[in-house]
Amino acid sequence: MTDKEIIQLYSDGREEEAFNGIVDAYTERLYWHVRRFLCCHEDTNDLVQDIFIKIWAALPTFRKESQLYTWIYRIATNEVLNHLRKQKFKALISLDSASEVFCRKIDEDPHFNGDRLQRELHKAIQRLPEKQRIVFSLRYFDEMKYEEISEITDTTVGALKASYHHAYNKVKEDLLKIL
Amino acid sequence: MEGMDKNKKDILAEITTLRQNPYTVPEGHFNDLKAQVRRPHKEQTVTLWGRLAPYASLAAVFVSVFVAGSLLFGRNELEITQEDYLLFSDNFLETYEIEDTYQIADAEIGDSDIIEYLIYTGITAEEIEISE
Numbered sequence: 001m002t003d004k005e006i007i008q009l010y011s012d013g014r015e016e017e018a019f020n021g022i023v024d025a026y027t028e029r030l031y032w033h034v035r036r037f038l039c040c041h042e043d044t045n046d047l048v049q050d051i052f053i054k055i056w057a058a059l060p061t062f063r064k065e066s067q068l069y070t071w072i073y074r075i076a077t078n079e080v081l082n083h084l085r086k087q088k089f090k091a092l093i094s095l096d097s098a099s100e101v102f103c104r105k106i107d108e109d110p111h112f113n114g115d116r117l118q119r120e121l122h123k124a125i126q127r128l129p130e131k132q133r134i135v136f137s138l139r140y141f142d143e144m145k146y147e148e149i150s151e152i153t154d155t156t157v158g159a160l161k162a163s164y165h166h167a168y169n170k171v172k173e174d175l176l177k178i179l
Numbered sequence: 180m181e182g183m184d185k186n187k188k189d190i191l192a193e194i195t196t197l198r199q200n201p202y203t204v205p206e207g208h209f210n211d212l213k214a215q216v217r218r219p220h221k222e223q224t225v226t227l228w229g230r231l232a233p234y235a236s237l238a239a240v241f242v243s244v245f246v247a248g249s250l251l252f253g254r255n256e257l258e259i260t261q262e263d264y265l266l267f268s269d270n271f272l273e274t275y276e277i278e279d280t281y282q283i284a285d286a287e288i289g290d291s292d293i294i295e296y297l298i299y300t301g302i303t304a305e306e307i308e309i310s311e
Contacts, residue, residue, distance in 0.1 A: 020217065027213045035202055045212060052216040061301035114201025121197050140191070141198060168191060175190050 001025060003068040010059065019056055022072065027052075030076050036137050037080045039105040039126065047083055051076045070151040077134055077152055084130050102126040117175065124174035131155075132167040139164050 001021040010018035030051060035044040054075050062071055088098040103123045106112060112119065125133055134153060138144045139160075146157045153160070191197060 023213050023216050027216055028209050031204075031209070031212065032200060032202070041202075041204065045215075048212065049216055058301055109202075111203045112201055113203045114199075115196070117194065118197060118199070118201040121191075122201065141200075172189065172191050176188065179188075179190070 007062075007064060007068055010062075011064070015059065019059065022055060022068075023052065026072055030072070033073065033076055033137070033142070034080055036122070036125070036141065037084065037133065039102050039109060039122070041109070041111050043083075047079060051079050054079065067148075067151070070148055073138075073152045074154075081130060081134070099127045117178075120175055120178050121171065124171045127174070128167050128170060132163050132170075135160055135163045136167040136171065140168070 001024065003025070006018050006021040006025070009015075009021060027048065031044060031048050034047050034051070035041070038044045038047060055072060058075060062068070084098070087101065103126055106119060106122050106126070112122075114122070125136060128136060131153070135149060135155075138149050138152065139146075144152075146160050149155075149160050150157050155163075
C-alpha cells in the first residue's frame with residue numbers, strides 16, 4: 001500500500017485499515033532505524049511498539065500537506081531521542097558514559113553479524129552527539145535527502161549539512177585510527 | 180589501499196560494505212512484530228491519571244511557587260527560612276524529592292518539552308485507554 005492510499009483510507013474514515021497499512025509499510029523500516037541507535041534487539045522491539053502506539057494516537061493530527069513518511073519518521077526519531085536521553089541519565093547514575101554503554105551493547109549483541117570495521121563504525125557513531133547521530137544515520141545509511149531530514153528533525157538544511165560534515169569526518173577519523 | 184596516504188582515504192565512501200546492515204533478526208521476527216504492533220492500540224488503555232499526571236505535576240509546581248511567594252511577600256525579610264529559599268531557588272526541581280527513575284527522566288526532559296510533545300501527539304483526556 002502506498003502512502004497516498006493509506007492517507008486516502010484514513011480520509012475515508014477507515015482508520016483501522018489505514019493503520020494496518022502503516023504497520024505493513026513501516027514496521028521493518030522503523031525497526032532498522034531504531035536499531036541503529038539502541039543497539040539492542042529487545043529494546044528496539046519495545047520502542048517500535050511504543051512508536052506505533054504514538055502513531056495511532058497522533059493520526060488525527062496528521063496534516064495531509066506533510067508527507068506521511070517524514071511524519072512517521074519524525075515521531076520515531078523523537079521517541080529515539082527521548083529514549084537516548086533517559087539512557088544518558090541512567091548511565092550518569094552508574095558513572096558510565098552513555099556511549100560506553102551502547103558500545104558494550106554492540107560487542108555483546110548476538111545479532112550483530114558485521115566484520116570488525118562495521119563494528120567499529122557503529123561504535124564510532126555511538127560516540128557522536130545525539131543529533132549528529134540522527135543526521136549521520138539518515139544520510140549515510142538511508143541516503144535521505146537533506147530536505148526530508150529537515151522535516152523529520154525540524155532543523156534547517158544548512159545546519160544539517162554542517163552537522164553531517166562534522167559527523168562524517170569524526171567517524172572517518174575514528175575508523176582510520178584502527179586501520 | 181597500500182601506499183595510499185591514510186589521511187586522504189575516504190574510507191566511508193570507498194568501503195561499500197560499511198553501508199550494509201550488520202544486524203540480523205530471528206526468522207519470522209517481522210511478522211511477529213507486526214502482529215504485536217497491531218494488538219496494543221486496540222487493547223491498551225491510558226488511564227485518565229496517566230494523561231493528566233504531567234499537567235498535575237506542573238500545577239503542583241505553580242501552586243507551590245505561588246504559596247511560597249505569598250508567604251514570603253507577607254513576611255519580614257529576616258523571617259525567610261532555608262525551606263523558603265529552596266522553594267524560590269533555581270534548583271527547586273533538583274531539591275524536590277523524586278522517587279523513581281521515570282520521574283528523574285521527566286525532570287531531565289523538562290515540563291515544556293512534555294507539554295509540547297503531548298500537544299504534538301494530540302493526546303487528550305478523552306482518548307481511548309491503554310492499560311499498562
